[in-house]
Amino acid sequence: MTRTGKSRTGLFAYAVFYLAFLYVPVLFLPLFSFNDSAFIAFPLTGFTTKWYSQMLADSAMLHALGNSLEVGALAALISTVLGLLAAKALTRYRVPGGAALLGFTSLPLFIPDIVLGISLLLLLSGLGLPLSLLTVIAGHCLICVPFAITVLMSRLDGFDKSLEEASLDLGETGWMTFWRVTFPLALPGIVSSLLLTFIVSFDEFLIAYFLAGSEATLPIYIWGQLRFPYKLPAVLALGALILIASAVLVVIAEWIRSHGLKDRKHTMVGA
Amino acid sequence: MAAVGARSEGWTARLVHLYRRSEGARGIVLLSPTMLIMLAALAAPMALLALYSFWTQEGYGLNTTPTLAQYAISLGRPTYRELFYRSIEISSVVTLITVLLAYPMAYFVAFRVGKSKFIWLILLTIPFWTSYLLRVFAWKLILGYNGVINSGLMDLGLIRQPLEFLLYNPTAVVVTLAHAWAAFAILPIYVSLEKIDRSLLEAAADLGDGPVRRFFRITLPLSLPGVIGAAVLIFVPTTGDYVTPTLVGGSGGVMIANVIEVQFDKVGNWPLGAALAMASMAAVGVVTLLFVAAMRAAGRSIR
Amino acid sequence: MTDEPFIHIDHVSKRFGGTAAVDDADLSVGRGEFFSLLGPSGCGKTTLLRMIAGFEFPTEGEIYIEGARITDTPPHLRPSNMVFQSYAIFPHLNVFDNIAYGLRKARLKRSELKRRVEEALAMIKLAGFGSRRGDELSGGQRQRVALARALVRRPKVLLLDEPLGALDKRLREAMQIELRQLQKSVGITFVFVTHDQEEALSMSDRIAVMSGGRILQVASPRELYEAPNCREVADFIGEINFFDGVVKGREGDAAVVDAGPIGTLRVATQAAAGTKLLLAVRPEKIALSAEGGIVAGTVAAAAYLGERSHYNIAVAGRREPVSVAAQNTEKSVTRGHAQGDKVYLNWAADAVVVLPCD
Numbered sequence: 001m002t003r004t005g006k007s008r009t010g011l012f013a014y015a016v017f018y019l020a021f022l023y024v025p026v027l028f029l030p031l032f033s034f035n036d037s038a039f040i041a042f043p044l045t046g047f048t049t050k051w052y053s054q055m056l057a058d059s060a061m062l063h064a065l066g067n068s069l070e071v072g073a074l075a076a077l078i079s080t081v082l083g084l085l086a087a088k089a090l091t092r093y094r095v096p097g098g099a100a101l102l103g104f105t106s107l108p109l110f111i112p113d114i115v116l117g118i119s120l121l122l123l124l125s126g127l128g129l130p131l132s133l134l135t136v137i138a139g140h141c142l143i144c145v146p147f148a149i150t151v152l153m154s155r156l157d158g159f160d161k162s163l164e165e166a167s168l169d170l171g172e173t174g175w176m177t178f179w180r181v182t183f184p185l186a187l188p189g190i191v192s193s194l195l196l197t198f199i200v201s202f203d204e205f206l207i208a209y210f211l212a213g214s215e216a217t218l219p220i221y222i223w224g225q226l227r228f229p230y231k232l233p234a235v236l237a238l239g240a241l242i243l244i245a246s247a248v249l250v251v252i253a254e255w256i257r258s259h260g261l262k263d264r265k266h267t268m269v270g271a
Numbered sequence: 272m273a274a275v276g277a278r279s280e281g282w283t284a285r286l287v288h289l290y291r292r293s294e295g296a297r298g299i300v301l302l303s304p305t306m307l308i309m310l311a312a313l314a315a316p317m318a319l320l321a322l323y324s325f326w327t328q329e330g331y332g333l334n335t336t337p338t339l340a341q342y343a344i345s346l347g348r349p350t351y352r353e354l355f356y357r358s359i360e361i362s363s364v365v366t367l368i369t370v371l372l373a374y375p376m377a378y379f380v381a382f383r384v385g386k387s388k389f390i391w392l393i394l395l396t397i398p399f400w401t402s403y404l405l406r407v408f409a410w411k412l413i414l415g416y417n418g419v420i421n422s423g424l425m426d427l428g429l430i431r432q433p434l435e436f437l438l439y440n441p442t443a444v445v446v447t448l449a450h451a452w453a454a455f456a457i458l459p460i461y462v463s464l465e466k467i468d469r470s471l472l473e474a475a476a477d478l479g480d481g482p483v484r485r486f487f488r489i490t491l492p493l494s495l496p497g498v499i500g501a502a503v504l505i506f507v508p509t510t511g512d513y514v515t516p517t518l519v520g521g522s523g524g525v526m527i528a529n530v531i532e533v534q535f536d537k538v539g540n541w542p543l544g545a546a547l548a549m550a551s552m553a554a555v556g557v558v559t560l561l562f563v564a565a566m567r568a569a570g571r572s573i574r
Numbered sequence: 575m576t577d578e579p580f581i582h583i584d585h586v587s588k589r590f591g592g593t594a595a596v597d598d599a600d601l602s603v604g605r606g607e608f609f610s611l612l613g614p615s616g617c618g619k620t621t622l623l624r625m626i627a628g629f630e631f632p633t634e635g636e637i638y639i640e641g642a643r644i645t646d647t648p649p650h651l652r653p654s655n656m657v658f659q660s661y662a663i664f665p666h667l668n669v670f671d672n673i674a675y676g677l678r679k680a681r682l683k684r685s686e687l688k689r690r691v692e693e694a695l696a697m698i699k700l701a702g703f704g705s706r707r708g709d710e711l712s713g714g715q716r717q718r719v720a721l722a723r724a725l726v727r728r729p730k731v732l733l734l735d736e737p738l739g740a741l742d743k744r745l746r747e748a749m750q751i752e753l754r755q756l757q758k759s760v761g762i763t764f765v766f767v768t769h770d771q772e773e774a775l776s777m778s779d780r781i782a783v784m785s786g787g788r789i790l791q792v793a794s795p796r797e798l799y800e801a802p803n804c805r806e807v808a809d810f811i812g813e814i815n816f817f818d819g820v821v822k823g824r825e826g827d828a829a830v831v832d833a834g835p836i837g838t839l840r841v842a843t844q845a846a847a848g849t850k851l852l853l854a855v856r857p858e859k860i861a862l863s864a865e866g867g868i869v870a871g872t873v874a875a876a877a878y879l880g881e882r883s884h885y886n887i888a889v890a891g892r893r894e895p896v897s898v899a900a901q902n903t904e905k906s907v908t909r910g911h912a913q914g915d916k917v918y919l920n921w922a923a924d925a926v927v928v929l930p931c932d
Contacts, residue, residue, distance in 0.1 A: 008383065015379040015391075018372065022398050022453055025409050028419055032412070040412045041422030086305040093298025101302065105309055110503070112511020114528045115548050118535055119316035122323055122545070142312045145305065166662035166720075167631055168649040170676030170727065177650075180675075184666045196400065203402035206513055210535070219404050224409065226518070239405045250400045254393055 016212075030240035038230055052241075055234040064221035068202050071133055071217055075140035075201040082141070083148025084186070090149075091156040092164075101252045106146045116142065117210035124211070131213035139207040144197040151196060155189025155257060192257035195249050203246065323545035331540070341546030351530065353545065355554055358527040361441055362510040363558075365448040366502050372449075373456035373501065378455075378490075381464035392461075399454035404514060411518045414438040439521025447515050456501040463497025466488070488573065495570040499563055506562070510555045511512040511548075527551045578641060580605040580763055581626065581731060586635030587787075588621055595621040597787035598650070599635070602781075603765060608757050610774040612687045613784035614810070619767045620659075620735055622784070626662070627656045627733050628764060639731060652730040657726035659672075659739060661716045664707040669719055670704035675726045694722040697756070714745050721753075725760065734766045738773065750777055771811050775799065783807050799856075805929050808854050815860075815896050817853040818931075821845050828923075835867050835891030843928045852929040857899040862911055867918030871896065873911050878902075883910050887919060925928035 028040075036046035055061060087106060090098050108116060120139050124131065163185070167177040183190075205219035210219060222238065225231045324341055327334040345351050380391045398406070413419040414437040421433035437443060467490060475485045513528035520526065527547065534544030579602030579658030587781040588596040611619035620703060624630045626637060636645045644652055664672050670701045673691045676803055682690070695701045698718035699900035724732055736744045738753075754777045757764050772920070774781050775795040782792045783806075785812055791803045802808035805816070819833040824847065828840040831851060845851060861867075862885065871887040874895050877931050882902055896919060900910070 011375060011379050011383055014375050016381075018376045019394060021450070022395070025413055026398065026401065026406055028412060029405065029409055039417060039422075040415075040419065041417050042419065042426040043422070050405065082305040082308060085301050088306075089301035090297045093301070095298035095302060098298070101306060104313075105312060111552070112508050112528065114511050114513050114531055115320070115552060116316075118531065118541075118544060118548060118838065119320040120312070121535065123316040123539065126319060134375075138312065141536045142309070145309060149305075160660055160662060162658040162660050162662040163648070163664060165627075166656070166658055166664075166723075167675070168629075169627060169652075169654075169656045171650050171679050172676075173648075173650055181664060193362045197401050203400075203404065205402075205404045219402065222404060222408075232412075233549050235408075239402070239408065243401050243405060246401045250397050251393055254396060258389065266484060 026243060029236050029243060033233065033236040033240045035233070038233060039235070040232055051233040051237040055237045058234065059217075061215075061221055061238065064216045064218045067133055068218035069136050071140060072198045072202040074137050075144050076194045076198040078137070079141045079144035079148045079154075079197045080190060082145050083193060083197075084190065085153050086145075086149050087152035087156050088182070088186075090152055091159060092161060102149070103180050105149055107144050113143075113204075113206040117207045120207070121210050131211055133212065133215050133217075135206045135211040135213070136217060139211045140201040140204060143204065143207065144200050147200055148193045148197050151193040151257065152186070152189045155192070156186060159185065165244075188256045188259055192253040195253035195256075199246050199249055199253075203242070226232045296554045320545050321549060323542050324541045324549045325546075328540045328542050341542050342550060344543060345546045345550045351527075354525065354530060355551060357441065357525075359553070359554065361444055361448070361524075361526065361560060362555075364445050365452065366510050368445070368449045368508040369452055369456045369505055370460070370498060370502050372478045373453060374460055374498070377457050377460035377464055377497075381461055381467075383411050391498065393462075395454060395457050399458070402452060406451045407447055407515050407518050408442070411438070414443050414446070414519060438519055440523040441520070443519040443521075444516055444524040444526070447519050448509050448512065451515065452505045452509060455504055457499040460494060460497045460502060463494045463500070467493045492570050492573045495566065499566050502566075503559055503563065507555055507559060511551060579603060579638075580607070580640060581609075581765070582638040583622070583626070584636045584638065586622070586625060586632045588625060588630060589633045592785045596625070596632075599784075599787075599789050601782055601789060601792050603763060606761050606763055607779045608754065608764045608766065608777055608783045610768060610778040611784060612768060612771055612774040612781050612810075615769055617784040618787040619769075619784050619931070621787075623656075623733050623735055623765060623767045624733070627654055628652050637716075653729055654733055655727055655734065656733040657717075657720045657724050657737045659735045659737065661720040661737075663711075663716050663719055665708050668702070668704065668709075669706050669708075669711070672719055673723045673726055675723060675784060690726055694726040697725070698722045713740050714749065717741065717749070721756075729762065731763045731765060734764060734771070736767055738768070738770075746773075754776065766817070775811070783810060785810070801927060802854075802929065805852060805854075808927065808929060813857050813897055813899070814854045814927075815857065817855070819851045819853050821847050821849045821851065823847055835869070835889050839868070839926065840923055841926050841928060842924065845928075850931050854927045854929055854932040855921055855925055857897040858901070859921050860896065860898045861920045862887075862898060862900065862917045863920055864915075864917060867920040869919050871919060873913050873915045873917060873919060876909075876911060876913055878910075887913060887917065889919075903904040 012044055031044075032040050032046050033051055034049065035044050036048040036050075037044075090102055095101065117139070120135075120142070121131075124135055129135065159182075163181055164177050167181045168174070172180060203219065204217075205223060208217045209220055209223065216224070218238075222235055225235045320543055325337040325339070327336075327338060327340055345560070346355075380388060384391055411418070415421070416433050416435065416438065418438070420437060421430075424430045425433065425450070439475065471489055471493075475489050480488060510526075511528050511531075512526060513532055516524050516526040516529055520529075531544050531547045531551075534540045581603040583599055583601050586596060586599045587594055599622055611622060613619050621630060625632055626639075628644070632645060636643055638644065638651055664675065667675065670691055671695050673696065674687055677687055677690065690700065691704070697702060698721060700715060700718060703711070703715070703719075704782045708719075711719065717740075720737070734753075738749050741749060750773060753764075766774070766777065768827060775798075778795055780792060780794050781798055783790045785806055791798060791807045793801070793803075798807060798811055802811065805863075808814050808816075817833045817836050819831040819839065819841075819845075820838075822832045822838070823830045825840060827842065829843050829845055829847075831839045831841050831853070833839050833853060836838070839853070841851070841853065843851070869889055871889040873885055874888040875886040877884045880902075883900050885898040885900070887898055888895050898919070902910070
């Protein structure tokens with residue numbers, strides 16, 4: 001098939017601009033976080049790292065960071081375990097109504113955060129449970145499980161069923177088969193799922209906002225800072241670090257997930 | 272003949288027997304922890320939301336006699352109705368822009384990129400995973416009165432006064448949402464384009480279609496499921512978005528999520544909030560179904 | 575075969591919903607036999623094999639190995655081992671660890687384990703391949719690793735699920751010979767599933783021909799070929815010509831049969847006058863002659879296949895041509911019978927097989 005040279009470069013230029021359009025607005029955060037000015041505006045006045053030191057000295061911020069790490073780690077662990085069970089069940093066995101069940105687990109992706117937040121709030125208050133980091137973890141698991149299932153299913157999908165049967169045939173029990181065959185082969189997917197669900201939970205704001213008690217997660221902390229203009233540069237510094245950390249984690253997660261899949265075309269959420 | 276493992280009586284033994292014999296049973300057992308938890312965490316709260324929408328707030332207590340009063344308010348009060356329209360309008364525009372802009376990008380990666388597909392996909396994926404809050408906040412900084420655009424243009428000498436129309440209006444909301452959700456649109460479209468069997472395009476060429484015709488007759492229709500998926504994936508959550516209208520919408524860009532949040536935060540009228548939420552979900556659901564049906568019909572009519 | 579069958583499949587059925595994948599299968603395999611399950615895809619042979627292995631459980635019936643009832647036993651406790659169609663080589667382990675996989679439970683000393691694995695590697699002629707991984711091996715090599723992995727556990731029964739299907743023709747034929755020799759030297763009972771009848775015929779001691787979930791005939795290759803017990807078996811194995819006939823009378827031990835366009839035949843059967851018969855003759859049992867014979871015909875098509883020639887002979891009154899295969903035993907660069915030639919068909923009386931007419 002012939003493709004004209006014009007259309008090739010045209011589309012390529014479009015792609016480059018599109019990518020730039022995706023990144024540039026976000027790159028202003030790191031840019032101004034090094035700017036020696038309390039105002040987020042041009043012209044740039046000078047390079048400084050004082051906003052970073054200011055941010056790192058903020059004990060409230062560090063406390064919220066600790067909370068977010070805790071919540072993120074637990075939400076990642078729980079949702080990955082749940083996601084693994086579900087992904088295994090759906091790829092390995094002919095479960096009656098499997099497609100419908102899979103759709104049901106993806107539902108949280110299609111319901112606005114605010115609806116999820118308020119309805120969970122209703123449930124918790126109805127049950128008389130106090131709001132705390134635990135309730136935030138629960139809420140985050142709800143939205144993380146669909147991600148976990150998708151990531152794990154894409155990894156387990158091509159899994160040769162006869163590998164497990166061979167293990168059973170060679171004398172291992174179901175449990176040992178899981179440890180010696182299923183788990184090692186699913187491990188890249190598991191690690192990837194842990195990293196990605198951690199990021200989702202770490203960055204999540206609205207549901208945490210509704211379900212947190214007195215303890216704040218990092219996004220809640222940031223939200224609180226946004227109304228104080230003099231605090232903005234420090235927030236930018238924090239934001240820049242978060243963005244870079246998320247980007248690094250995503251790259252690692254994706255690299256691990258596709259490692260060993262060879263020419264498997266990886267699908268992502270929303271597919 | 273020795274009878275090893277003779278079947279014992281009792282229903283536990285029979286259950287174990289059934290478990291071993293049925294693949295479906297094994298699958299269900301494996302699936303059940305996740306399903307039960309999802310059921311509790313999703314179905315129960317939503318059911319409760321529905322219940323609340325039929326109740327009434329009286330002082331500090333709840334009147335649980337079922338009534339449609341909250342729905343009457345949600346759909347009757349002009350301010351609320353206006354917000355429903357505006358939210359759907361904003362989301363529709365955002366969806367349209369995002370999908371239209373994303374399609375060529377997805378096409379590029381699916382058809383024009385060879386070895387470096389992984390790199391392109393990673394670059395496109397990263398924004399998807401970064402903090403939504405920070406991305407919206409970045410736009411607040413960009414569009415602000417003393418923000419990046421204004422100060423930059425003034426610094427360059429292109430304008431003397433800061434532009435006021437950039438922030439705190441529906442347009443700001445649209446721009447911000449379109450940017451924040453752009454990454455969501457690319458991946459579903461990319462996946463459906465990637466799946467297209469290249470030999471179909473070769474066959475079309477063989478039968479006399481040039482590149483443009485091939486695109487409209489083969490590629491576009493076959494990628495339609497991905498496009499519809501992307502559209503729904505963006506439209507539904509953006510109607511209920513809270514962060515963006517709050518940070519960049521101002522009083523002109525208020526959306527339905529803002530009034531819902533107020534019911535739960537300051538006002539304490541949970542039934543009304545629930546009714547507003549239910550009504551908005553219903554409205555969004557109806558619009559989405561109509562949209563999907565229309566798109567499918569359009570797709571089918573392509574020859 | 576000993577008195578006690580080594581593997582006994584006792585009226586086993588497997589139903590999925592309404593359909594029966596295996597319908598009342600009943601057969602016995604002797605110790606040390608190379609036994610094949612042969613049939614077209616969907617006939618139930620793989621399901622039956624998987625029931626012996628323990629990956630499916632019978633809806634009805636029992637399975638015994640060496641007298642012990644194993645119908646419900648989970649696969650990891652059965653004395654059988656399986657070579658899977660996809661080979662199922664563990665991708666995260668190298669060849670050595672793959673073969674050693676099933677020996678973990680035996681808790682052998684490290685040196686003993688090494689010895690046994692290397693012995694297995696030598697047996698499959700892949701000595702020195704221990705550190706290679708699955709994706710570095712060719713299809714044939716992976717197949718042998720799967721074989722070694724199963725045999726190193728010294729099972730009582732080896733089950734093979736179409737193991738040669740993915741190999742190209744030449745390799746497949748070489749592997750057929752190797753497998754047969756291996757089985758003889760190791761002495762383990764093999765149950766082999768295949769849809770390739772030539773493969774089954776060349777390797778097996780006995781074959782069970784299956785179709786639609788049922789076992790049609792269990793016999794040695796020679797018996798199946800020369801004395802099929804029904805039309806389906808006759809048709810499935812090799813090529814065959816069918817003639818319809820009616821018994822007109824009897825002449826001593828033989829019946830006089832009116833075979834329509836073929837003429838009158840004397841057939842060895844006890845059937846009484848008036849019985850409808852289905853007769854069959856293999857193409858290689860028919861000889862062509864220019865002079866005379868049982869029935870006359872015209873060569874409708876002739877194909878020269880090197881070692882043999884294949885002819886379709888049109889016989890007046892018969893819709894289907896008669897298939898004839900003749901070995902080219904004489905060297906000749908000029909053509910044999912050509913299209914349009916008038917020929918006569920000849921065959922020995924005992925070459926005719928009588929099949930039940932349904």
